[in-house]
Amino acid sequence: MAKLTINGTVREVAVEADTPLLWVIREQLELTGTKFGCGMAQCGACTVHLDGRAQRSCVLPAARAVGHEITTIEGLARGDRLHPVQEAFIDQDVPQCGYCQCGQVMSAAALLAKQRNPTDADIDAAMSGNICRCGTYQRIRAAIKQAAGRMAGGVRS
Amino acid sequence: MMGRASRRDFLRTTALSGGILLAFRVPALAQSVPAAPGAMGAPDFAPNAFIRISKQNVVTILVNKSEMGQGVYTSLPMLIAEELEVELAKVRVVAAPVDVAYAHPQFGIQFTGGSMSIASEWERFRQAGATAREMLLSAAADTWKVDRATLRAENGRVLGPGGRSLTYGQLVDKARTVPVPKDVPLKDPSQFKIIGKPTKRLDSRVKVTGVATFGLDATVPGMLVALVARPPVFGGTVKQVSADRARAVRGVKHVLSVPSGVAVVADSFWAAKKGRDALEIEWEVPPASAVDTDALVVEYTRLAKTPGARVLRTGDVEAALGGAAKRLDADYDMPYLAHATMEPLNCLVRISPDRCEIWTGTQLQTVDQGNAARAAGLKPEQVEINTLFLGGGFGRRATPSSDFIVEAVHVAKGAGAPVKTIWTREDDLRGGYYRPMWHSAISAGLDGGGKPIAWKHTIVGQSIIEGTPFAGGFIKDGVDATSVEGAADLPYTVPAIAVDLHSPKSVVPVLWWRSVGHTHTGFVVESFLDELAQAAGKDPYQFRRELLSGHPRHLGVLDLAAQRSGWGTPPPAGQARGIAVHSSFGSWCAQVAEVSLSGNAIRVHRVVCAIDCGRAINPETIRAQMEGGIVFGLSAALYGQITIKEGRVQQTNFGDYPVLRMDAMPKVEVHIVPSTEKPSGIGEPGTPLMAAALCNALFALTGRRIRSLPLVRHGFESA
Numbered sequence: 001m002a003k004l005t006i007n008g009t010v011r012e013v014a015v016e017a018d019t020p021l022l023w024v025i026r027e028q029l030e031l032t033g034t035k036f037g038c039g040m041a042q043c044g045a046c047t048v049h050l051d052g053r054a055q056r057s058c059v060l061p062a063a064r065a066v067g068h069e070i071t072t073i074e075g076l077a078r079g080d081r082l083h084p085v086q087e088a089f090i091d092q093d094v095p096q097c098g099y100c101q102c103g104q105v106m107s108a109a110a111l112l113a114k115q116r117n118p119t120d121a122d123i124d125a126a127m128s129g130n131i132c133r134c135g136t137y138q139r140i141r142a143a144i145k146q147a148a149g150r151m152a153g154g155v156r157s
Numbered sequence: 158m159m160g161r162a163s164r165r166d167f168l169r170t171t172a173l174s175g176g177i178l179l180a181f182r183v184p185a186l187a188q189s190v191p192a193a194p195g196a197m198g199a200p201d202f203a204p205n206a207f208i209r210i211s212k213q214n215v216v217t218i219l220v221n222k223s224e225m226g227q228g229v230y231t232s233l234p235m236l237i238a239e240e241l242e243v244e245l246a247k248v249r250v251v252a253a254p255v256d257v258a259y260a261h262p263q264f265g266i267q268f269t270g271g272s273m274s275i276a277s278e279w280e281r282f283r284q285a286g287a288t289a290r291e292m293l294l295s296a297a298a299d300t301w302k303v304d305r306a307t308l309r310a311e312n313g314r315v316l317g318p319g320g321r322s323l324t325y326g327q328l329v330d331k332a333r334t335v336p337v338p339k340d341v342p343l344k345d346p347s348q349f350k351i352i353g354k355p356t357k358r359l360d361s362r363v364k365v366t367g368v369a370t371f372g373l374d375a376t377v378p379g380m381l382v383a384l385v386a387r388p389p390v391f392g393g394t395v396k397q398v399s400a401d402r403a404r405a406v407r408g409v410k411h412v413l414s415v416p417s418g419v420a421v422v423a424d425s426f427w428a429a430k431k432g433r434d435a436l437e438i439e440w441e442v443p444p445a446s447a448v449d450t451d452a453l454v455v456e457y458t459r460l461a462k463t464p465g466a467r468v469l470r471t472g473d474v475e476a477a478l479g480g481a482a483k484r485l486d487a488d489y490d491m492p493y494l495a496h497a498t499m500e501p502l503n504c505l506v507r508i509s510p511d512r513c514e515i516w517t518g519t520q521l522q523t524v525d526q527g528n529a530a531r532a533a534g535l536k537p538e539q540v541e542i543n544t545l546f547l548g549g550g551f552g553r554r555a556t557p558s559s560d561f562i563v564e565a566v567h568v569a570k571g572a573g574a575p576v577k578t579i580w581t582r583e584d585d586l587r588g589g590y591y592r593p594m595w596h597s598a599i600s601a602g603l604d605g606g607g608k609p610i611a612w613k614h615t616i617v618g619q620s621i622i623e624g625t626p627f628a629g630g631f632i633k634d635g636v637d638a639t640s641v642e643g644a645a646d647l648p649y650t651v652p653a654i655a656v657d658l659h660s661p662k663s664v665v666p667v668l669w670w671r672s673v674g675h676t677h678t679g680f681v682v683e684s685f686l687d688e689l690a691q692a693a694g695k696d697p698y699q700f701r702r703e704l705l706s707g708h709p710r711h712l713g714v715l716d717l718a719a720q721r722s723g724w725g726t727p728p729p730a731g732q733a734r735g736i737a738v739h740s741s742f743g744s745w746c747a748q749v750a751e752v753s754l755s756g757n758a759i760r761v762h763r764v765v766c767a768i769d770c771g772r773a774i775n776p777e778t779i780r781a782q783m784e785g786g787i788v789f790g791l792s793a794a795l796y797g798q799i800t801i802k803e804g805r806v807q808q809t810n811f812g813d814y815p816v817l818r819m820d821a822m823p824k825v826e827v828h829i830v831p832s833t834e835k836p837s838g839i840g841e842p843g844t845p846l847m848a849a850a851l852c853n854a855l856f857a858l859t860g861r862r863i864r865s866l867p868l869v870r871h872g873f874e875s876a
Contacts, residue, residue: 001764015425016407016426016427016428018427019391019425019427020427021426023426023427026426027372027382027425027426030376031365031367032367032373032374033366033368034367034368035371035373035499035500035548036373036426036501036579037499037500037582038582038810039581039582039810040582040810040811040812041298042810042811042812043582043811045499054168072367072775073365073367074366074367076366077366082362082365083364086365086366089361089365090357090361090365091357093357093358093361093781094228094361094365095226095361095364095365096227096228096781097225097226097361097498097499097500097546097548097549097550098226098360098363098364098365098369098371098548098784099371099498099499099546099548099549100499100547101364101365101499101547102364102365102366102367105365113633116459119705123819124819124820124821127818127819128818128819128820129314130818130819131816131818132499132794133497133498133499133549133551133789133813133816134226134499134549134788135784135785135786135787135788135789135817135822136781136784136785137785137788137817137818137819137822138784138822138824138825139781140819141819141854142820147643151682153280
């Protein structure tokens with residue numbers, strides 16, 4: 001048994017220590033917004049926050065997440081109020097198939113948490129680990145800028 | 158241990174803010190919807206297969222096309238909402254079950270593909286909405302005993318004289334007794350309130366909050382997870398297997414022999430994976446499996462020098478070539494490509510003696526139902542398919558063999574428990590069903606004035622259709638129409654044309670890949686046209702214009718893209734422009750790419766895209782599909798290749814099968830040609846031109862002509 005702090009709640013899980021956090025989140029905790037895409041930290045579909053930083057959960061053994069604050073896409077909104085990145089993704093009509101989008105949102109939210117006004121180069125650096133086969137990159141960039149603007153405007157402090 | 162799954166996963170509806178109710182999570186509900194009783198026990202108003210209205214005033218639209226990113230869960234409901242007079246944001250959208258009522262009107266099966274969802278449903282969905290509206294009006298007239306002509310439908314209500322008003326929900330009982338009228342007149346387009354307006358997707362919220370259910374997310378009580386060890390070569394089989402070590406892995410429940418390989422069934426993905434890694438399998442590798450793609454290029458090149466099946470003959474091409482002032486000959490090569498959908502393949506199956514339930518993302522429900530029934534030993538009507546969101550399709554989930562579904566049925570049958578079979582990324586990339594390798598030998602002759610007088614094109618590549626249930630409809634006189642689409646219908650004025658086709662066979666499974674035959678013909682024809690323009694000493698845009706008389710819609714997009722890109726004005730410093738125009742899936746598209754080169758590093762800065770897809774239903778979706786089609790084409794042009802040595806696929810994951818990422822994304826500008834013509838395809842037409850526009854720009858930049866893809870094979874990299 002291991003205790004994981006997920007979305008502000010301590011959850012007990014029974015897993016082998018080497019099980020990637022991704023599968024614990026998906027199969028044991030039934031939080032399926034975090035996706036499996038490559039299993040090698042190459043596509044970003046599994047991105048969660050570990051102590052506020054973007055982390056590929058498909059390569060992180062669950063045991064190494066013990067003692068850290070894990071946030072999944074399900075824990076990003078505050079109650080019914082979506083994170084500004086989620087709102088901006090909806091507003092920019094970003095998703096297509098949608099499979100990569102939770103990972104994209106998590107990477108973007110982590111970026112904006114440390115850089116309130118990211119440049120295009122910052123966005124490239126933070127987001128190039130997240131693949132979108134539908135090609136929504138242009139809209140993701142626009143959404144990140146929109147969210148940055150709203151956050152700077154005090155919509156969410 | 159697997160999680161505590163429950164029915165609530167399938168019965169949960171998602172109430173969203175602002176009163177919007179979406180029900181993308183309720184495929185199980187969809188199964189019960191066609192039957193008359195509603196969810197609350199009171200019968201719904203069910204005027205046809207596509208609409209249900211409950212007494213609680215909830216309008217449910219059953220969509221028969223799979224949502225794989227192309228926006229059908231928004232654009233198809235728009236068609237019904239327009240005629241039904243309901244607010245789009247308030248409708249519930251659910252996936253239709255498999256039923257003949259949802260089949261394509263011409264093809265007779267339920268599927269999503271060929272960029273034809275809007276085209277095939279344009280009339281039927283509006284008719285469905287209009288019919289329901291008329292029945293509700295009749296119900297209100299009967300309720301109020303007033304002349305029907307005095308009533309109108311608006312925003313989910315029927316309004317009558319003296320301020321009378323009833324919601325659709327209040328009219329359900331009466332409406333159910335109204336005979337279904339035939340051929341209800343449809344709105345004049347000038348009255349459209351929804352169709353043609355840029356409309357945001359209805360499924361964005363569930364997709365950015367993690368609520369949307371994809372195949373990978375499906376669970377049922379007692380579900381196990383399987384991974385399958387498949388042969389290392391196509392056509393290989395299991396000779397001998399030792400499963401002791403696999404069975405010793407904690408969590409592994411079964412090791413099963415299935416037709417496609419050896420399945421390890423466990424209580425979690427990780428246990429199944431460790432179990433599979435521990436299998437010791439000796440494979441039987443037949444000689445035909447020893448495919449080598451380098452050798453195939455040589456073989457295809459040789460084959461192209463011999464006559465193939467006749468596709469097209471206009472005039473005497475050999476005589477015209479012989480009499481030409483200038484003759485050009487070129488060979489073009491394109492590799493196998495994987496679809497590489499973001500969601501690796503997966504399929505959940507639950508079997509009982511008289512029923513087989515399937516949860517997956519598929520594009521080919523009717524065929525899957527038949528194939529699954531055969532594998533399960535049941536009748537097709539005993540197979541229920543719950544279509545979930547597809548994490549990308551691009552053709553991979555429209556497999557005539559239903560490979561990933563049939564396999565999952567065998568696994569669940571063998572395990573005697575519900576099993577979700579999951580493919581890893583490596584399984585997905587190496588598991589076949591690729592865009593075929595293509596070779597083109599192409600020759601043309603120009604007269605003294607630089608006008609093309611002869612065009613000879615010999616195409617070599619595996620047939621996608623052969624051996625599938627679709628062969629009868631698509632293969633004629635040895636020609637698979639999908640192999641030559643875009644080449645057999647050359648729009649350019651050339652008096653003598655010959656097109657031939659060779660369809661060599663291989664153990665490598667092939668499949669449609671976003672834009673199918675156009676993926677290669679669009680590149681070859683539009684690159685070679687550029688070669689001719691250069692040989693004629695003409696501007697590539699003007700050269701095309703001169704040869705496109707009688708093709709106004711080609712000219713329309715070509716002119717629009719040229720104009721908006723600033724063709725004819727100097728490009729930004731260090732950049733060059735390339736242009737291409739191509740018609741596919743009933744639409745016309747032109748693209749101009751602005752490209753620079755720094756050392757070997759290619760940068761595509763901007764792509765200007767013009768699209769004529771007839772009447773625009775949702776301009777927002779059209780723009781998104783052009784952006785996506787361009788990125789898909791650009792990924793393939795820059796890096797896409799599946800290579801095979803000694804029968805083994807060499808690529809494994811996104812590290813060696815790279816795709817475009819954020820840092821290489823060009824600025825994409827989409828311009829839609831205003832049109833009142835019938836709506837046509839948008840999912841695929843953006844893809845086939847990108848490689849040509851890019852390589853034509855590279856030629857303008859460097860004088861170097863690229864005739865094979867991907868560009869990384871030529872020493873280029875992506876900046």
